Amino acid sequence: MHRELFYSFQAYFFDLDGCVYFGDALAPGATEVIDALKQSGKRVIFVTNNSRSSAKTIAEKLRTMGLETPSADVVTATDCVGTYLSERYGRLSIRAAGSDELCAALSAAGHIVVFDNEEAAVDAAVIGLDIAFDYRKLEMLGAAVGAGARLIAANADLSHPGLDGGKVPETGALAAAVEAITGLRAEYVGKPEPHLFAYGLERCGARPEECVMIGDNYNTDIVGGRGAGMRTIWLDGRTAAERSRTADEYRAADWIVEDLAELRRIMEGLDV
Amino acid sequence: MHRELFYSFQAYFFDLDGCVYFGDALAPGATEVIDALKQSGKRVIFVTNNSRSSAKTIAEKLRTMGLETPSADVVTATDCVGTYLSERYGRLSIRAAGSDELCAALSAAGHIVVFDNEEAAVDAAVIGLDIAFDYRKLEMLGAAVGAGARLIAANADLSHPGLDGGKVPETGALAAAVEAITGLRAEYVGKPEPHLFAYGLERCGARPEECVMIGDNYNTDIVGGRGAGMRTIWLDGRTAAERSRTADEYRAADWIVEDLAELRRIMEGLDV
Known part of the structure; x- marks a missing residue:
């Protein structure tokens, strides 16, 4: 080149x-x-x-590394899932397995994020990278999709490289478990x-x-x-x-x- | 008939x-x-x-239902995973995601079950139905397999029917997440x-x-x-x-x- x-x-x-x-x-x-x-x-x-941190958080990280960047120039799956769903389906009620920043971004895009312990039918089950993912959330998302909710995953990445050379489980691996239960393929938003x-x-x-x-x-x-x-x-x-x-x-x-x-x-x- | x-x-x-x-x-x-x-x-x-309860527990359940049954007549994935591994590969060190009864059965079959917080290379990563499954266990099993451990799943069932008609996540759904990270297919023991x-x-x-x-x-x-x-x-x-x-x-x-x-x-x- x-x-x-x-x-x-x-x-x-x-x-x-x-x-x-x-x-x-x-x-x-x-x-x-x-x-x-x-x-x-x-x-x-x-x-x-990245489906865990917002553009604002990542722009701040870049700034501390010496790369001054407006957060508008950072496009993250975290922020875009909500926007994508709004544009495509309008305002939805959502059960999410993901970070607080993902849930905040879903709310900011106009959706209603249902809390874990709330009994409610939802329009969509959304999965992001969730280090607090557990069996109960798997059951909860599976039940939501079983009852007719759309299954949405922030990205299809199965893992990302860890600092020690190992693989860090990513959104796609969590989505794989929900897909296994429901027999459906998630709708993926990221690259x-x-x-x-x-x-x-x-x-x-x-x-x-x-x-x-x-x-x-x-x-x-x-x-x-x-x-x-x-x-x-x-x-x-x-x-x-x-x-x-x-x-x-x-x-x-x-x-x-x-x-x-x-x-x-x-x-x-x-x-x- | x-x-x-x-x-x-x-x-x-x-x-x-x-x-x-x-x-x-x-x-x-x-x-x-x-x-x-x-x-x-x-x-x-x-x-x-069933990869959560031992034959003894299930025989007791049958007994309370009026079906008197010696536990030797109950063949469970819970008990057989360890036996299967012993017969095939000898004594192994194992990281497991599963019930206490599964871990006890693995120990009873002669294996060394490594505790979650113990740093150790292992010969096998074993998955059973684990209602305490979480992101950390997923990471731990993925790392073990990434470092060369065999991946073993008690059964390939993705879900079983819940009492409310919903689907209860089963061993195969948890294994799907580990398979997604590692790119390997688990060795399945059950039917x-x-x-x-x-x-x-x-x-x-x-x-x-x-x-x-x-x-x-x-x-x-x-x-x-x-x-x-x-x-x-x-x-x-x-x-x-x-x-x-x-x-x-x-x-x-x-x-x-x-x-x-x-x-x-x-x-x-x-x-x-």
Whole structure:
């Protein structure tokens, strides 16, 4: 990839976890890449399947890492599930398994979030990343769906990488248990579905062909970005030499780089 | 089905929940059918995917319902998981999500059950019906399997019918979440796998062709019983008139009756 080609877009969509940061550590090159884009007058939008923290919380995290970011430029599954449901189905009553921030976002989007111990029929059962998920919630969501509620999951991710190299259970794994009971497939909101990308496009006022999606997760970032009509850069974590051995795996991303540090070298005209 | 044919077996294997009882209520006809078989010198074995209660607990429940039963005649997934693992893999260290009775049965079979808060590599992660299942246990089992432990589930049942007509999450739904994280399929011990049937055959000393399996769950009792080499009677909950409309669905069970009450009438020579 050439410097000029990389700079040819109007807006740059970045995934966050595994791309801009790893847990609480900023990725090498992230600050330089993003600052250089902003200084060139480009729009930078962050698009994350995070279904636990709101945009405000994540923008604050980015700020403490040295990346000053308006929360409007952070598109999270946490905030968008409620908006998505409002636009599609109107105001709903909802039983949710998820973080307080997810529930607050659902309420902010106009829905009625029913409390765990409240006996009530609901329109939808919503699942986000819920570290307080338990058997009782599984039963509760299963019963809601059994009684006719829609089953909605913030994202289909099964796990995300933990700091110790292990896998941290994600929304999709919790949804799998509810799907198993109900025999239904959840309606998914996050990447690779087009919804978060569409919200990001609205916020930066760009057309998809003017944008590039940059991320580490092939199945969500690259498949999703391409599905939204954007070009895509896959940070696949391997050097060019390692990649060359299995080049035919990689036809669907427009470009492949190792990580943001390699992207930075491209931007500085050091790699071609 | 004729009376003489029904009486032609040596041993009668019965499923429990949904067949002999529904939750805490004995099924109509259950006492009469089972007592009549015993009075005719037949062996009666109960085979259940229950992975929460031991044979002793279930035999006690049957006793309070008026069905005097030695616990050796009750074959449960709860007790058999440990035996199965011992026979196949020897003594293992195990992280388990399951009831106290499941953990006790694993210990009784010679395994070392590692406590939740203990840091230890284990040979196997075992899942039973665990009403205390939560996100932390999901993470713990996922990590164990990620580090190389075998993934074992007591049974593949996704739910069982609740007293209010809803679905109660079962072992298979919890296993689905761990399978989602790990990308592996669990090794299942309960019906329709042959293991519980094999233990039942050992206990009554009969050959499969001398036995009949009677149960309400087509996928576990009938498929499993047939797989174990037994003849099968499916209690499918519908009257003969209802069934006749879709007769071609039912080729895999040897006989189909509505419930134990119908079986009782057959035994008394009232139905042919």
